Every structure is written in structure tokens, then in C-alpha cells.
Amino acid sequence: MEIFNTIANGLRDWLMGSLGFSATATEIITTAVWTLVAILFVMINLIILVWMERKLAAYFQLRRGPNRLGPAGFLQFPVDIVKVLGKEDIIPANADRFIFKIASTCAFITSLTAFAVIPFSEGVALLQNLNIGIFYFIAVGSTATLSLLMGGWSSNNKYSLLGGMRTVAQMISYEIPMVFSLLGVVMIAGSLNLTDIVNAQKNTWFVIPQLIAFIVFFIAATAELNRGPFDLAEGEQELVAGYMTEYSGIRWAIYMIAEYGNLVASSAIISIMFLGGWNAPFGLTFIPPFLWLMLKIYLVIFVFMWIRWTLPRIRIDHLMHFGWKFLIPVSLANILVTGIGVYVYRMITL
Amino acid sequence: MLTEYSGIPIIIVWAIVFPALILGASKLFHPKNPTPVKLQTYECGLETQGDTWVQFKISYFMYALVFVAFDVETVFLYPWAIKFQSLGLFAIVEMFVFIAILLVGFWYAWKEGALEWM
């Protein structure tokens, strides 16, 4: 997107030229400003997504959902935010106070840092030249486990601890197929840089040669995000919201922000790795690349929500068996097939 | 924008500052009148019994152990995945041998029941 770069360059010129900052200071301020933009982006998406989730859930269940405030109830969630700001911040007497307090912030840190590498179109990312892009995303994404366990453990609540432990078990189990399935894409693209990977999909989206990897990744991402049918960590009916049981008010809201931030980030990674990123399909280039990517992200999110409100929650032993005994062998086989396939393809074409 | 990794600390600082800001903002609005009952652990209305921080089920640990083996493997797989196209057949065979060795371990864990949720 030209406009982002124009703004960035304008900001840079203004800082260096008119205000006389040094080059380093300019860079720091520019990055800081862009980070703020990213936070705003997450917040705007949050507002849209919560509304979308509630509306979709309602329609899947033949209800109407929020419909009082604003058009189609759209203003319901902004008002909810104001309400949350005024809620009392309760910290249970038995809790491990320090960890309890920082846990939600930690969740937010992982969520935001995961965002840093996602390019929203050619050259628009907080850390755009990070040559280990996807690896960084996986590395940062896997630390999310820790913040959830921190919340679950520090609450000193049996439901929370169970939720936290289940989160750890589930997330580490599904991290392996997730990482392995991305490997197929990396093998074809020959790069970890997300911009390079998108550019490698100019002709064919990787969802076609890597269909199995795509499906495995989609399932694993659902589990990583703790969304239904893999929402055992939260399980309202059995664990009263799991690791979040004792959280209230604004700390709970920060967890929610992080969760929806992760949802957007994961959907963006799916779009970038498998669905061609900002490349336009069928030559429909009149829609700008940024909007194409957003469209794809929202399509993926829609599917996530669709699954969540359609399928019932699965049992934990089924969950673990499915991850370890099905997804991991499948994703390993995918690596094998991709390796041979790419090698044969190169032998034919060269 | 800053080159490569130097942007990460700035992002982390923002990620700490932003929650702090809204926490501070909320502090201005929200009431604060804790009562002993309110601060009790919420376990669905029942009084909480016993200690929460107890020894936990061993099978979680078994999964974690197998996970570590796989996680370390990915560290080797990613550099290989980038370069294997230019390294030729030897690299492919070598990595398959590597994966095969890991698979033997995986099979062992499977067969010996480390992957059973009991």
C-alpha cells in the first residue's frame, strides 16, 4: 500500500527535517508510531470481530443477537468496553498477586509481538525485513501458552489450574503439527520471509499444492487459539471459563483483546502462507492488495466462527489422540511427500 | 522502520505500556470495596477445599517430554527446508534419515503408552 509508505516517509522527513532528530531517534519514533497504529488496528478489529462473533453465533442459533444499540447492534461492544472500564478489579485473596497481575499483560505482549512480522501488503509490516519471519511468528506464538498458564496457576482456583494445564497440554500438542505443516510451504518457497512467501504465490496459491498442510494447519490453529471445538481450556460448562475464572473487569478485557489479536494474527498467517496473501485472484487487481488481504483474513475468521458455533466441544483424550496420533503423522508424511515432490519437480524442470 | 530485530523492544515496551494505560484509566473509574466474601476463590459457589497447588498428573509431563524432542527437531528442519532445493539429493536423504530416527522414538513412545491420556 502506497499510502502507508507515504505517511511513513512523510513522518520521517518531518522528524528529521523540521524537528532535527537524529536518524536513530527518527527510526525509533517511527516504529513506535507504527506500533500504536498496530494496536489501534487490533482494537478496531476487536470491535468488529466481537460484533461479528455475537451476530454470527446468534444467526447460527436462530436468534437475532445484539440489536439495540446502533445499526444492527454494532455499538453494543464499544459500550461494553466503557462498562468494563468501570468494573471493580477483583484479585482473590489466595491468588499469587504478582503473577496474577502480570499474566494478562503477558498475553497481550505475545499477541502484539506476533503481529510485528505480518506484512499487510508489500513492505507494510512493523519488522518487514525479518528474514526469519514465519519462524519468529511460531516462536512468539508458542510463548502464549505461558501467559495462559500464569493466569491459571496464579488464580489459586482448581478450575483455573485445570484450564491452564489443559491449555499447555493442548497447545504444545498442536504446536508440532502446526509447525510441521508450515514446513511444506517453506520448502516450496525456499524462504522464511513472509513477503517472499507471498511473492512466491503470484501464480499458484500454496493451498493447492499444500492442501493437506493447509487443513492440518487450520485445525492446529483452531486448537492453538483455544476456539471451539477445541476450547477445552475455557470450557464454560465444565471449567467455568478455565484460566479466566478469577479474572474480572479490565484484566479480563486485556485477555480478550489478546485472544482476538491472536485470532487476527493466525488468520493473517493462514492467508499469507496458503491463500496468496495480498495477491488478487482471477486478475481482480482493481481492489487494492491491502483490502484483498483483509478480505481473506475475514473469510478465514468467518470459517473459524462457523466451526466454533457448529461443532460440539471434543473430549480431552480425543483431543490429545487426534493431535498426536493423527495430525503429527500426517504432517510428517506431508513433509516427506513435499520433499520428494519438489525434488522431482526440479529434476523435470531443470 | 528499524532494521530487523531492533524494533522488537519498542513493540514490547508498547505492549507493556498499553495495558498499563487502560489499567490506569480503569482505576480512575472503577469502585474499590473488597469484602472477604468477594475475595474468596470462586469455585461454583462451594467453599474451596484443600490446596490447589498440588502435584499434578504425570501424563502432562510425558507429553511435554515428547514435545521437546519434536520441538528441537523443528529447529533443525527449518534451515534445511530453506536450503534443501540447492543442496540436492544428499540433503533430502540425510534429513529423512534424521526424521526416521525421530520417528522410531515417536513410535516407541506411542507403543509404550506415553501418548495415552489416562
Added chain:
Amino acid sequence: MDLSLLTIEIATVLLAIGVLVIGLLIPREQRFGLGYLVTIGLAIILFVSFGYYGINATAFEGMYYVDDFSIFFKQLILVAAVLVTLAATLYVKKMGTNYGEFFVMTVFAALGMMVLSSAGEFITLYLGLETMTISFYILTGFKKNDSKSAEAGIKYLILGAMSSGILLYGLSLVYGMTGTTVISEVAVKLAEMGSLSPAMVVGMVFLVAGFGFKISAVPFQMWSPDVYEGAPTPVTAFLAVGSKAAAFAALIRVFMIAFPDYSLQWKMLFAALAALTIIIGNLVAIPQTNIKRMLAYSSIAQAGYIMTGVIAANAAGVRGVAFYGMLYVFATIGAFTVVMNFSANTGSDEIRDYAGLARRSPLLAAVLTVCLLSMAGIPPLAGFAGKFYLFSSIVDQGYLWLVIIGLLMSMASVYYYLSVAKVMYMADPVDDSPIVVPAGAKAVLLITMIVTVFLGVYPQPLSVLANLAANSLFF
């Protein structure tokens, strides 16, 4: 890169993985038979390894040596592994579950030792060391339901991890000061630097401490009696010979190739350690009443004798280490096989229960006597030739005092070794029932006894190999 240089290691890995896989395929109760498979496999590898003498090449651009020195030590390890697995088959069956894993871990430990003895670079060295010690942590605690074994496992894990950390810290200091992890390049870089920096001295001291733990030299010996006593006896035997020999191989390579210019400094350090080790090992062995603890202290003392060869820092010294190391394998495994079979029959490791063993099982008594006397260095037996090589290598280097200590303490050791023999031959048995020795263990007993006697009378074949090994290090 020629992968055929690594045939021995690759074959060992394949053997371990193969046994693991076969173990999964056959019913649990039949898995103890895997022991014979491992023994045969290792014996074949041992046989093949004779073809690797005289190659003297490096693999992976100098990171991995395939010279006569490493081949000699690999053979030593393989001999130990073959004897241990052969002797252990029935012991393991009695121990209960997980027969397959026991042998797999033994092979992996042997693999780690092989890598350790071949390592030409610090990371490879550390990798080998960890493969070996982690396997031993598991093996030591293998009797899950025996509190002594579990205690030994945990003790070994904690102390071993600490010593590995110290060793690693030493390696990283050396790397930090010289900028290379390749052992032969360290010497070059050190020569360029001209003098030893304090950090370098600290690094070397840490290396001595780290290796000192692995070879159980005083004052780093505190783990070995408890671990030796608690561990399953075949593991104790393998731990006593294998890990010690491999650590000596690595130690010799590191100190003689990386720090030859500062040999005066580290020789002094090792001389002090050797003297302490010989004295304390032998003196503390005297009052022991448990045979495994007695053998543990005696093996500490043996480490002290072997260290004298390191102090010589020349081909003669290394030859002494190699020669003595091989004898020590036979003597120790012979002794521990006797202990293994005795406790399998009577359930006791106390020396006083050995009363009248000569009447209950003449073979066990004879082997134990021969092995113990060989360790003491009584002339017609192999230990005498070994000690002769070791002591003669340092006697003209100004370490006469150490030789005298060694000789005096050898005499002291005769006392406690002979007191075991006295109990076995002179005392009346409490229980007259004969002791059943299974065929595999019987073979091991005969082999160790014959080799120990034979090499004492005619040391030529082994000393030729030991010479080859020593000369390849100082080409």
C-alpha cells in the same frame, strides 16, 4: 566427506535403534533375549573395528578423529560392552521390566563413549559426553523399585549435571579466549597469544575439575561409591570401566593436543590430583565392608594410577594409559561379574558373606582373586605389566615421589584385596549351597581370567596395539 570413516559409530547407532524396534515387536517377556543380540552385534562391530587401524584420518573437517588412538579406545569400550551385556543377560531378566531398554541404553552409552574418544572439537566432545552420561543416569536408576538404585540415579544426575556444567563452562572459557572449538587449533591460537590469561587458567582448571569428576579423581570422587553401590551391578561395571576410559581418552586429547605448551602447569595439577587419588582411594577402601563400595574405592585408586600416564605427556605415558585401561576393563568386569552372580544367588554384597566362596563356587573365587590381584599389581598378572609401563613413563621426568607413593599404596591395596581372598578361601561358609552361574556369565568369567593371566605373562600383542594408539597421538 567419507562417511565410511564413521562405520563403527553408524553400525552402533543402527544396532541400538534396531534393538529398540525389535524390542517393540516381540512380546515383553521375551525381550531379555535381546541381550544376546546386542552382544553378538557389538562383537561383530568390535571385530570390524580392527580394520580401522592405520587410517589416521579426520572426518567433518577435523572435528572427528579416526586415528589409532580413538580406535584403540573404541575397542576398549566395545570389549567392555560385549562383556557387560553378555554377563548381564540373566541379571537383567531377574531385575524385572524393560529388558530391551536396558540394552539399548547400554549401546547408546557405548556410542557416547566412542564419540567422546574420537572428538576433535569441543562441541562434539560435549555431545559425546552427554550421550554417555544421560544414558548412565537412566541405567543407574534402572531398578525403579529399589530405593538404593533410585537414590544412586538421582545422585548421579545432580552431581553429573553439575560437573557437566563445569566442564562446559571450562570449554566455553577456552573457546572465548581462543575463538575456536577445534582442539588442534586451540594450541595454535595459544601459541600466538604467548601467555596464559587468567580466564584461560580458570578454563583449564574447570576442565580438570569436569574431567576429574568423570574419572572420579579425588577430590571429585564423592559420587562414585554411592552410585557404584546403588546402581545395578552390570551398570556399575560398565560405568567403572567405560565412562572412565572414555573420559581419559578425551582428557588426553584435550590436554596433550590443545595445551602442550603449558604442560608444566597442568602436569603439576594432575600430579597432585593423582597422588591424592591414589592415597585416599586405597586408604578408604581398607575399612569397607560392602564389596561394591570396596571396588568403587579401588577403582578411584586405579584412576589415580592411570593419571600418572597422563602426567608423562608423551607416547610412553599414553601407551601406559591405553595398556592399563584395557587390563582394567578385564579385571573390573571380571570382579563385578562375580559380584553380580554372587548377589543374584544370595542377595548380598557384604564381604563377610563371601566366606567360603571357594568351596561353594571355585570358579567365582578364582576369578575374583585373580582380578583383585591383577588390580593390585602382583607380578605374574597383567596389572603388574600395566603399572610397570605407567610408572616407568614418569620416573625419569622428576616424578619419582609419585612413583614411590604409587608403589607404597599398591602394597597397601594388596592388604584389602587379599583380605577378600582370605575370607573366600580360609573362612567356613555359612551356607554350603553351590552358586549357580549362567553360561553367559561363565564365559565372561573365563575370558577375563584367561586374559588377565595371559597378558601378564605375554603382554606383547596388547602393547603393540597400545603403541600404535600412543604413536598416532604424537605423530
